[in-house]
Amino acid sequence: MAAPAGIGAACLGPVVGPVGRATARAAPRPGLLQRVRRRCVAELSRDGTAPRPLPPAPLVQPIPLPSFLAPAPPAPTQAPAPSPPPLPDSGVGELGPDPESIAEDSVDRTVLVASEQDSEIMAANEQAQAEVTHSIVFVTAEASPYAKSGGLGDVCGSLPIALAARGHRVMVVLPRYMNGALNKNFANAFYTGKHIKIPCFGGEHEVTFFHEYRDSVDWVFVDHSSYHRPGNLYGDNFGAFGDNQFRYTLLCYAACEAPLILELGGYTYGQNCMFVVNDWHASLVPVLLAAKYRPYGVYRDSRSVLVIHNLAHQGVEPASTYPDLGLPSEWYGALEWVFPEWARRHALDKGEAVNFLKGAVVTADRIVTVSQGYSWEVTTAEGGQGLNELLSSRKSVLNGIVNGIDINDWSPSTDKFLPCHYSANDLSGKAKCKAELQKELGLPIRPDVPLIGFIGRLDYQKGIDLIKLAIPELMKENVQFVMLGSGDPGFEGWMRSTESDYSDKFRGWVGFSVPVSHRITAGCDILLMPSRFEPCGLNQLYAMQYGTVPVVHGTGGLRDTVETFNPFSEKGEQGTGWAFSPLTIEKMLWALRTAISTYREHKSSWEGLMKRGMSSDFTWDHAASQYEQIFDWAFMDQPYVM
Numbered sequence: 001m002a003a004p005a006g007i008g009a010a011c012l013g014p015v016v017g018p019v020g021r022a023t024a025r026a027a028p029r030p031g032l033l034q035r036v037r038r039r040c041v042a043e044l045s046r047d048g049t050a051p052r053p054l055p056p057a058p059l060v061q062p063i064p065l066p067s068f069l070a071p072a073p074p075a076p077t078q079a080p081a082p083s084p085p086p087l088p089d090s091g092v093g094e095l096g097p098d099p100e101s102i103a104e105d106s107v108d109r110t111v112l113v114a115s116e117q118d119s120e121i122m123a124a125n126e127q128a129q130a131e132v133t134h135s136i137v138f139v140t141a142e143a144s145p146y147a148k149s150g151g152l153g154d155v156c157g158s159l160p161i162a163l164a165a166r167g168h169r170v171m172v173v174l175p176r177y178m179n180g181a182l183n184k185n186f187a188n189a190f191y192t193g194k195h196i197k198i199p200c201f202g203g204e205h206e207v208t209f210f211h212e213y214r215d216s217v218d219w220v221f222v223d224h225s226s227y228h229r230p231g232n233l234y235g236d237n238f239g240a241f242g243d244n245q246f247r248y249t250l251l252c253y254a255a256c257e258a259p260l261i262l263e264l265g266g267y268t269y270g271q272n273c274m275f276v277v278n279d280w281h282a283s284l285v286p287v288l289l290a291a292k293y294r295p296y297g298v299y300r301d302s303r304s305v306l307v308i309h310n311l312a313h314q315g316v317e318p319a320s321t322y323p324d325l326g327l328p329s330e331w332y333g334a335l336e337w338v339f340p341e342w343a344r345r346h347a348l349d350k351g352e353a354v355n356f357l358k359g360a361v362v363t364a365d366r367i368v369t370v371s372q373g374y375s376w377e378v379t380t381a382e383g384g385q386g387l388n389e390l391l392s393s394r395k396s397v398l399n400g401i402v403n404g405i406d407i408n409d410w411s412p413s414t415d416k417f418l419p420c421h422y423s424a425n426d427l428s429g430k431a432k433c434k435a436e437l438q439k440e441l442g443l444p445i446r447p448d449v450p451l452i453g454f455i456g457r458l459d460y461q462k463g464i465d466l467i468k469l470a471i472p473e474l475m476k477e478n479v480q481f482v483m484l485g486s487g488d489p490g491f492e493g494w495m496r497s498t499e500s501d502y503s504d505k506f507r508g509w510v511g512f513s514v515p516v517s518h519r520i521t522a523g524c525d526i527l528l529m530p531s532r533f534e535p536c537g538l539n540q541l542y543a544m545q546y547g548t549v550p551v552v553h554g555t556g557g558l559r560d561t562v563e564t565f566n567p568f569s570e571k572g573e574q575g576t577g578w579a580f581s582p583l584t585i586e587k588m589l590w591a592l593r594t595a596i597s598t599y600r601e602h603k604s605s606w607e608g609l610m611k612r613g614m615s616s617d618f619t620w621d622h623a624a625s626q627y628e629q630i631f632d633w634a635f636m637d638q639p640y641v642m
């Protein structure tokens with residue numbers, strides 16, 4: 001593979017333009033260390049008209065290569081770290097008051113419980129500060145409310161805020177998508193006056209930075225014409241955009257420069273950052289840190305954590321695109337990917353490719369999956385999507401942390417999209433939400449009929465084909481079913497035709513609508529998730545929070561978060577839903593029928609299921625404290641690739 005010409009330094013070219021706009025908040029007073037760091041950074045990222053000097057290119061000695069650059073499967077260059085102690089217990093179902101005990105008691109007792117709760121909350125708030133704080137840089141293709149196509153947007157819209165609330169300085173870097181529908185979401189972001197030129201894809205591509213300070217987080221938007229297109233984030237009606245590799249290469253370069261050049265609130269983030277890179281779109285970041293910054297003394301004190309939300313998407317493109325990435329030729333091995341023979345198109349196809357996600361798997365300091373179950377599944381041939389051996393080789397730095405939910409957006413007692421509110425103490429509003437939903441969908445308003453919901457991308461992952469095959473059987477039952485989703489046009493067409501086949505029982509809402517997703521979550525009795533695999537899954541968490549009982553395939557994060565109902569436990573009735581396995585139509589129908597008969601014939605058990613789900617603790621603060629542990633471990637070790 002020929003070396004890309006003229007590349008070989010951390011710097012991306014001159015940074016021009018005035019110093020960044022001062023934001024409204026008061027800048028924290030930097031300490032001595034920070035002031036020293038600021039001076040160093042100013043030298044590294046000098047703005048104004050003078051170009052930043054290129055660090056000296058290596059003269060004789062080549063950059064020492066990590067062992068994974070060899071063609072053979074990589075082996076860690078360092079002695080494997082001892083297995084870290086287990087993360088703090090997820091504590092599912094342990095926190096929160098027992099709603100039943102509250103309901104039974106007198107008013108006085110309720111007041112007492114409330115004041116106990118208040119003091120518990122105050123105590124929790126007092127504890128909710130990190131012992132060690134970091135400068136954290138999230139890199140992501142989506143973050144709600146700016147841009148969201150699925151769960152990645154939810155996580156990157158919430159976790160940064162939870163970490164900032166615990167005392168960290170947090171920046172989130174994502175593209176500034178301008179496609180008409182999304183423009184208004186970026187209305188409060190202002191041009192920072194900074195722009196850089198990124199040397200890749202045969203030229204120098206100028207990107208600019210926009211910024212909004214909200215909820216104690218610096219939201220940084222990378223602006224480039226390739227993010228200004230009709231369609232969704234990644235494609236349009238004709239499929240995925242052909243230049244997504246280019247679009248997210250720009251994002252990664254820009255994210256590496258942002259901490260060095262953006263003076264947010266008066267000073268830069270500097271070189272001592274924790275990069276949290278999410279999925280393949282951000283996966284070039286740890287490769288850039290290792291290949292283009294650290295060899296020149298920049299970012300030696302930074303660390304990176306790869307968060308895998310979905311291994312199914314890896315950012316794989318032909319090997320011939322490698323020189324476009326602007327990486328030194330000797331780093332090809334980090335991204336090198338060879339398709340198995342069966343996946344090649346013809347006899348002469350050697351299956352050679354570059355794989356962004358693989359690049360991060362072999363260069364990130366630590367790896368997190370979004371549930372513990374999934375962190376094991378990705379090391380197996382069935383769940384590893386071809387990366388299982390590499391991920392197994394990094395088991396010592398691989399952990400799972402279950403996602404949280406943002407209770408500012410997802411709480412039945414405050415949700416702005418609901419016609420009425422409710423809580424575990426007073427469920428009457430849920431019945432009204434159900435009636436309103438039936439009315440909105442044009443279904444018969446029948447409180448006694450179990451209303452089953454599905455929300456999600458219409459994708460192979462989500463098991464839509466199983467629902468499709470099971471619908472004729474399920475529609476024989478006295479139930480109603482509503483599906484909200486978009487994606488595969490074949491499934492969209494099927495949803496529309498099924499609606500006309502079962503007009504008094506089935507509704508298929510084709511499209512993406514956040515308000516409708518909230519109303520379905522609140523108005524349904526049961527939420528169905530027959531996912532083939534599910535790294536974490538958020539809809540089952542939202543459902544439980546809203547007293548909607550999940551029926552899920554027991555895989556990944558679904559198995560970790562949904563406890564199957566057990567009416568015969570020694571501790572009394574237990575469980576928050578049904579997790580069925582294996583994934584067959586028969587098993588799914590069995591679980592649904594069990595749920596339906598419990599709903600109809602065992603009202604108090606059903607209420608117990610609802611209330612146990614509603615009192616489960618899936619707050620982001622809990623997950624954020626687990627991420628802090630990962631950051632601490634990452635900073636304890638040397639960078640994985642120096």
Ligand SMILES: Nc1ncnc2c1ncn2[C@@H]1O[C@H](COP(=O)(O)OP(=O)(O)O[C@H]2O[C@H](CO)[C@@H](O)[C@H](O)[C@H]2O)[C@@H](O)[C@H]1O
Pocket residue numbers: 149150151152154155309310370403455456457484485486511512513514517534535536537538539557
């Ligand atoms: N048509 C529609 N209209 C409105 N809202 C819709 C919608 N379709 C989906 N959504 C919303 O998008 C989100 C989907 O989140 P999920 O976690 O279920 O799946 P996703 O597969 O996208 O995420 C991946 O990343 C997340 C985050 O880590 C993991 O939980 C998950 O397992 C992994 O596959 C939810 O907020 C849902 O309400």
